[in-house]
Amino acid sequence: MDVLVIFIPLFPFIAAIIIGFGYFSSQVMGLRGELSSSDVARNAIYLSSVSAILLLIADLAGENSGSKMVGQWLDSGNFVVNLNFITTGFNVVVAALFSVILVIITVFSKNYVHYEPGFRRFFFVLSLFSSSMFLLILSGNAIGTFIGWELAGLCSYLLISYSYERPVAVINATRVFVTNRIGDTGFILGMALSFYFAGTVDWTSLNGMAETLSTPTVTVISLCFVVAAMAKSAQLPFSPWLARAMEGPTPSSAVFYGSVMIHSGVFLVILLQPIIDKAPFTMGLLVIVGLATAIYSYLVGLTQTDVKSSLCFAITGQLGLMFLECGLGLWELAMWHMCAHAIVRCFQVLTAPSLIKNVNGNPMKPASPFFTNRRWLYIASIQRFWLDPITDRTLVRPVYGLGHDLDRFDKNIIDRAMGDPVSSFTAISSLTQIENEARRKRVDEIQMEFVRGKGIVGKLLEWVANIMSWFEERLVLRGIGMDLVTIGRNLGHAANMFELLLLKPRYLVLFVFIVLMLAASI
């Protein structure tokens, strides 16, 4: 029955292609198009759900061999990447569970986004996401998981900016995507390191080699993957992205952040259980991060007044607990916790909009006196512990500044050196220049009338005077006099700029990085 595993990600992928091409060729327009595209998506996810459940039954019956090799994706020297799937154990359970949840959400969405302008787009992304999620869960090697991981991130980006005409949605989507990319760096590094140390990117063989690898190696590899997991599961210090991600439509919130994608971090940690078990430092980190996130989410959640935000912090809190359980070695508990949480959250998030309607007018429960009496804690909670401003100050602004500086370098030096087609340097740019120009013209006109000599001697004098005046104006006044001042001012300005840039921490940091890289390369 191993062969079923291929179809689980394949069906939604085909559905996504059909919807995408239909949309692209304007075949699925109007109400009929809506119907057809939602039908395609729903039927595809039905089929993969059935396949997943069948696979689970087969696994429980002991029919599965454990893995299914489809073919070779890449073969370069000793770097071999297979297209293989895991067909047993926790992966299959999670696949079956998520497939059911995805079915529910797809059905729910059909009515929820009815008549919305982005209806087809929504179902395209949803199908693509389902496919990538199954790939993430079932892939037998890190590369496949990473492809699913990235595609899921992309889909999340696309759905947060679902209503892309609103600037806030787009900003939030970008922010979430970029935050996730930090985790992706960890994932890529982890893959590279596992290939370097263990010679494989296959999950099964990697886990199998856990015993033979030394503790520091295991620690480094596991740390990289755990950073990726932390980012994906919105653990501290990446937590703020989840609140921003609630920008998308409710079904997408449910599917991405309530029940499915948000758990892929925990899933990855559980997947790497043998490796992480060997690395006490990573376990410690999981405990600390999980605990901190749980406490943070609890405190912040107390002051949230809208349903989506409170759900969002409840989710991170629960995820924090799962990380804590993983760190403490309670893997079984973490698995159960994850599955149960996925189901409960799916229901909660999907019912959130109607909940607002139902509880409308109910008095709000005040925060506990313990909390309100500690004002600093209350403020910190309302401000979500200033995590976003801190990130802005320490990361976003320096990078922005760096980009700004590079842009200026480009404009002022590269463009000028290469010959900028639109030359703004000779054009008049300030009022002072216009005034100077006008004054010079006026003076010149008067001069011409004024210094007209008569007779031979007069003409000679006029001629000599013109030459001398040119000399005076060009060399003595402008050349030595004004240009000296201008050059001095420009030099001073440049020195000031240089000083200012040197004082900015981003260049210090950059400098340190360069030195470290040089040191590493030597």
Next chain:
Amino acid sequence: MGILSTLLLTPFLGILVLTLIPGGNTSQIRFIANSFATVAFLFSCWLVADYNQLYGEIQYYEQFIYNPAFNSAFALGVDGVSLPMIVLASLLTLIALLASFSIVHNVKSYYISVLLLELGMLGVFLSQDWSLFYIFWELTLIPLFILIARWGGVRRGAASINFVLYTMGGSIFMLISLMAISQYMPEHGGTLMADMTEAARSMPRNEQLWVLMGFLIGFGVKMPVFPLHGWLPLAHVEAPSPVSILLSGILLKMGAYGLIRVVVMLPEATLVFQPYLMFIALFGMIYGGVLAWRQSDLKAMVAYSSVSHMGIVLLGIATLNFTGITGAVLQMTAHGLVAGALFLLVGLLYERTHTRNILDYSSLVQVMPRFAFFMTITLFAAMGMPGTVGFVAEIHAVIGGYQQWGNLMLFLGLSILVSAAYAMRTVGMLFTGPVKPQMREIEDLKLYELTAAVILIAAIVLLGLWPTPLIDLSVATITQMNDFISQSIQ
């Protein structure tokens, strides 16, 4: 305390008093500043009366060593070259203050700056120690910068910066030269002018050339000498009129005065440079004159005429003979009076009409006859009419130059011709021609303006008609200098 310290102390006391009184009472401030300037002028007059003309050495010598480590001394003294300058400085400060009634903003700091400027100028001419000289030399920059930058015209910012940069740049070369000479001083030799003169003469010949070069740049910027005059047109045009009087009347003379001192110090090197100096002087005279002829801005015209007239001073110095140096010293006084009077009158005219363009004026003689009278005499003096002090100076320079270079002095004649051209044209355009409606309502000179103008014009004419007292004042010192020089270069 000697008379010279008292003279130097007078503007200083004036500054102290002005800083202590409140800034609101304008007339009180004006009165105090004018009184102190008058007292300083009276002191300098007394000095002239008391000065022994037959004796060419330094007189009223005072010394106080303020830096024992280097034997730098607060040494003051006057001789026949510096005494006319001192009188001129105190006189022109008084005139400038009389012309300052149009300044209505920040009056207190304005008067303090002017008195500080007077202190610096007097200090330059009085000091007999190079370190002291340098300190006072640089001291004049600060008030001038403030005066131009705060009360100047539209482009005052550029003008003031430009002026300071130029002068500072020149001063650095001067300082380097002074240090080079001090290498040859005995241990703890001090920086007295007389001692350093001895030291400079003991320097090797090629080093003397470099040292003179440094001095030429340093003093040449201030004088100004032809290629280094870039700051002058802008600064003179943008400075408020009273400051232009001081700038052109005395500040330029500081350069010439320093150059005379240096030439006496390094005669052999000057002999090497003599042809170049002559060329620069003649070319600068024609250059300044032609450019003055080309200016339609009255102040710019006077500024360029200053370049032309200071060329005569350089020419006189370059002759290295008695008549030529006498001409140079006389021209310093003459140009001080003439340029002061010109800027005074042009400034007064500008206050009334707010235009400096000569083309806007016409037929002024009908509304301001007194102004026309003084302006005409001053312009005639500027072109060296006999009967004015300018003529006496020019004739000396021409004779001195003729002794040295012969027929080349034709070019000096040419430059006088050019200056006659622009002077006559200015007289014609200002005072004659069709009556313009906007030039009908101009007030003639007021009483205090008249006083200022009368003092200057009287000096110009009287000293032109009877120049003997002026020449006698300097002749003993110049004779002594000439003896020094001719001994060295023989």
